[in-house]
Amino acid sequence: ARHCTLPIAVGALLDFLSGTVPRAPLWMRRLRLEWLFRLLIEPGRLWRRYVVGNPLFLWRVARQKLSGAGGRP
Incomplete structure (x- = not known):
């Protein structure tokens, strides 16, 4: 750190x-x-990041915000 x-x-x-x-x-x-x-020119490399990873990240952020969990300071 x-x-x-x-x-x-x-x-x-x-x-x-x-x-x-x-x-x-x-x-x-x-x-x-x-x-x-970038997804159109490199779909094999980036599809998982943009199509799966980004919505999953946003879902986790929303879930954490709605649950009131603060996480790390």
């Missing part, structure tokens, strides 16, 4: 900067749909 003072998540930023992964068209980025573009 003490070895990391400032964690920074960059996601696919390094892939975009290196040109390994193409960016979504500007209109998709403006609509905040870059995740959908």
